[in-house]
Amino acid sequence: MTTLPLTPASADHGHLHCGYFERGECRSCALLETSYGQQITDKETWCREILAEAAPREWLPTFAGGVRDFRNRAKLAVGGSAGQVTLGILDQEFHGVDLRECGIQAPAIRAVIPVLADFLDATGLEPYDVSARRGESKFVHVTAAPSGELMIRFVVRTQHGLDVLRSRRAQLIERVPDASVVSVNLLPEHKAVLEGSREEMLRGESLRMNLDRVDLHLRPQSFFQTNTHVAIGLYNQVAEWVDAVESANLWDLYCGVGGFALHCASPSRRVTGVEVSEQAIESAKISAGELGVDARFLAGDATEFAEANLVTSADATGPAGVERPDCMIVNPPRRGIGARLSAALESSGLEHIVYSSCNPVSLAKDLARMPSYQVAQARIFDMFPHTKHLEVAVLLERR
Ligand SMILES: C[S@@+](CC[C@H](N)C(=O)[O-])C[C@H]1O[C@@H](n2cnc3c(N)ncnc32)[C@H](O)[C@@H]1O
Structure with missing residues (x-):
């Protein structure tokens, strides 16, 4: 197994030269014409403007x-025709655009795309034709761990697609031995979504995301931050804040597979994670067991949990x-905590709250609803280079 170098944080503030972008075939990295350094400056200006009312005392670099x-x-759309599939995106007429050389993907993903295209060709499965509403293969989702291990998920329309892929499981594993998780997702409906609810496992259960201090376990339908290097930076920053305020009892709401909670866990701290996805909670429990830390993970709605369990007395416990x-x-989804x-x-x-957001607009609205809190420190994490999106984390202090 190959160990991939993590992307250096700021080693190259230049451009990414992309043939797909230059030929107008893919515009997903909308900011590609702006140098990376300028992208960061622009995001800082924009984010500070949005959070101006909250007036952070300090912005960290x-x-x-x-x-x-x-x-x-x-998340690769399958296009082309049986025997000549493309893996990438679909253009405006729903024709496949092959993006196997895409420069923003982890090297392990780039390396496996041609192998997966050949594999799909060999299955004879028809790519799904969006205009005709016919065909079978819709998407292939690939996730890479820092170790080089992969999770590969095929999204197909019918049971036939599942049966064919299942019958060729051995060939796939022979071609992609690093695929520690392989699954097939069924999406029978003609809908503009990337996956359905039914997932059939063909190999393994969860991908071990070996971050620097903590291994997290990722199952097919759980959320994971898309930029591993930035995720590690974010988790470490938040753990530093939590250490600095000497928290002994920490809650992590919208905890996913436990990234924040498990980076913050320590012998002198009890952590509790709450998340709506039961699968993600199961993964977080496995990681906590491996680490041997004092962590509890509960499946449920973050708001309902907080309303019911934020009891006022320090020595009482809530219904949970x-x-x-x-x-x-x-760390809510884009809509914010509401x-x-x-x-x-x-x-x-509470004396301290840490809010990590992928949407400064909803963050600003939520902060305006909490006037008792001052933003002590704020930091942008450029989770999504070449796009206008960013992650911003703030440490809140009760005034
Ligand atoms: C931005 S992700 C953050 C995940 C995690 N903190 C991490 O770093 O990987 C938001 C998470 O909130 C979960 N979620 C969505 N709605 C929720 C709700 N009402 N209550 C609790 N969790 C929810 C999603 O399943 C997802 O895992």
């Missing part, structure tokens, strides 16, 4: 995401048998 090789996950925290991490959870936090009396 932006954590850069790298110019190439930074994405640990590719969980003690009141002294610090809280929240009015109800913001209100619960505003009246919680």
Whole structure:
């Protein structure tokens, strides 16, 4: 197995030269014409503007995401025709555009795309034709761990696709021995989504994402930060904040597979993670068991959990048998934590909250709902280079 170098944070503030972009075949990296250094400056200006009302006391230096090789996950549309499939995106007429040389993907993903295209060719499965609503293969999702191990998921339309792929499992594993997880996802509906709800495992259960201090376990339908190097930087920054405020009892809401909670766990700290996906919670429990840390993971809605369990007295426990925290991490989806959870936090009396957000606009709205908190420090993490998206984390202190 090959060990991949992690993308250096700021080694190259230049350009990524991309033939697909220059030929107008793929515009997903919309900012490619702007130098990477300028992209960061522009994101800083924009993010500071959006968070101007919250007036952070201090902005820490932006954590850069790298110019190439930074994405640990590719969601490849299958196009072309049986025997000549393309793996990449579909153009406006729904014709396949092959992106096997895409420079932002982790090298292990780039290396496996041609192998997967050949494999799909050999199956004879028809790519799904969006206009005619006919065909079988819709997408291939590939995730790469730093170790080089891969999770490969084929998204097909019918049971026939599943049966064919299952019958060729051995050939796939022979061609891609690093594929420690292989699954088939069924998406029978003609819908503009990337996967369906039914997942059939062909090999393994979860991909071991070996980060520098913690191994996380990722199952097919769980969320994972798309830039491994930046994710490590984010988890370490938040752990540093949590250490600095000497939290002994920490909650991590929207915990996913436990990235924040497990980086913050320590012999002097109890951590509790809450997440709606039961699969992600199972993964987090496995990681906690391996690390031997004092961590509890519960499946449920973050807002309902907080409303029911943020009891006021320090020595009482809520209905889930969980003690009141002294610090809280929240890392919601793009919509933010919303009015109800913001209100619960505003009246919680907690001294410190860490909010990590992939959407500064919803973050600003949520912060405006929590006037008792001052942003002590803020830091941008460039999780999504060459796009206008970013992650921003803030440490909140009760005024
Ligand atoms: C941005 S991800 C963060 C995951 C995790 N903190 C990490 O670093 O990988 C947001 C997570 O919130 C979960 N989620 C979405 N709605 C939720 C809800 N109402 N209650 C709890 N978790 C929820 C999603 O399943 C997803 O894992």
